[in-house]
Amino acid sequence: MQTAVRMGGYAAALALAFGAAWGVGAATRPPVAPPAPAADTSGVDMGDMHGPVVDGPSTAPATVDLTTGGLAATAGGYTLVPQATTFVPGQPGQVAFAVAGLDGRPVTAFDPAQMQLSVVRRDTAGFQQPAAVLGPDGVWRAPLTLPAPGIYRLYAGFTPSGGHRLVLGTDLFAPGDFAPVPFAPTRVAQVDGYQVRLDGDLVTGRSSQVFATVTRDGRAVTDLEPVGGSFGDLTVLRRSDLAQIPVDPGESPAPAPDDRSGPGIAFTTRVPTSGGYRVFLTFRHAGAPHIAEFTLTTREGS
Structure with a gap:
C-alpha cells in the first residue's frame, strides 16, 4: 500500500505546537459513557413519510439558507423528519430519520x-458522530446511545444531488435528572x-x-x-445557541484512503459572533476514531 505523507502545509502548526509549553492543562471529558451498539428499531412507523421515494430534490427553491447551522429542521426546501425523539438514557438504540423534499x-x-x-x-x-446508512425506504438509520x-x-449535514450543502437539526430527549x-x-x-493541542x-x-x-x-x-x-473532522459549536x-x-x-499525514491538521473557519465556542476534533489512527474536545473564547478582530 502506498502511503503519502503530507507535512509541508502544517509547518506553522508544528512550530506552535512543539515550541509551546503544554501547561494549559488537559481537557476533562464529561462523565458520560461511550455509545454502545444499537438495537434495531427500524419497524417504527414513519406515518406520513411512507409513499413513493423520489431520487433527488423536489423543486427546491433556488435560494438556500446556508446560515442555519443546525438551528432549524427546515431550510432550502428540505425538512429533517425523525421517527422518534425520545430515548432511554444509557440504553442502546437507533436514530432514524428522513430528509423530506417540498x-x-x-x-x-x-x-x-x-x-x-x-x-x-x-x-x-x-459529543458523538454516529455513522448513518440510507435504506431503500429513504430513511437514514444510525446506532445511537444517549x-x-x-x-x-442532532445535526444532519448533507448535500442533495444538484443542490447546496445544508445542516439541519432537531432535538432528542433522554428523560431523567439533568445536571x-x-x-x-x-x-x-x-x-x-493521545495528547491533542489546538x-x-x-x-x-x-x-x-x-x-x-x-x-x-x-x-x-x-x-x-x-x-x-x-x-480530521473539526466541529465548531457556538455555546450560546449550539x-x-x-x-x-x-x-x-x-x-x-491509503494516504497518511500528521501530526498537524489545519482548518479554516469564520465565527460570526464573539463569545465561547466548543470545538471537537475527530481523528482516526490505527483503524479507530477518537474525539478530542476543546473550549475556546473568541478574540476580537482589528
Whole structure:
C-alpha cells in the first residue's frame, strides 16, 4: 500500500505546537459513557413519510439558507423528519430519520451519497458522530446511545444531488435528572492515550486558521488516517445557541484512503459572533476514531 505523507502545509502548526509549553492543562471529558451498539428499531412507523421515494430534490427553491447551522429542521426546501425523539438514557438504540423534499417524500439522491451526523447534549457534553446508512425506504438509520439524561441536538449535514450543502437539526430527549457540565477554556485534550493541542485564535468576523497537533507518549503521530475528506473532522459549536459553524478542512484534493499525514491538521473557519465556542476534533489512527474536545473564547478582530 502506498502511503503519502503530507507535512509541508502544517509547518506553522508544528512550530506552535512543539515550541509551546503544554501547561494549559488537559481537557476533562464529561462523565458520560461511550455509545454502545444499537438495537434495531427500524419497524417504527414513519406515518406520513411512507409513499413513493423520489431520487433527488423536489423543486427546491433556488435560494438556500446556508446560515442555519443546525438551528432549524427546515431550510432550502428540505425538512429533517425523525421517527422518534425520545430515548432511554444509557440504553442502546437507533436514530432514524428522513430528509423530506417540498412534496413531503423522502429524498434518496445525495452528492456525495453520505450523511454527516453529530449529536451533543445542550450543555455540549457527550459529543458523538454516529455513522448513518440510507435504506431503500429513504430513511437514514444510525446506532445511537444517549448516555445520560438531558436534551440533545442532532445535526444532519448533507448535500442533495444538484443542490447546496445544508445542516439541519432537531432535538432528542433522554428523560431523567439533568445536571449540566461546566467547561473551562482549554486548548489541550487527553483522549484514549493521545495528547491533542489546538493552536490559533477564533477571530470574530473573519477567517481564522486553527491547527491541531496529535502526539502519543510524547511522540508525533505521523500516520493519521483520512476522516471525511481530510485527516480530521473539526466541529465548531457556538455555546450560546449550539449553532454549527462551517469549517474548511483545507485538503485539496481530498486524501485517498491509503494516504497518511500528521501530526498537524489545519482548518479554516469564520465565527460570526464573539463569545465561547466548543470545538471537537475527530481523528482516526490505527483503524479507530477518537474525539478530542476543546473550549475556546473568541478574540476580537482589528
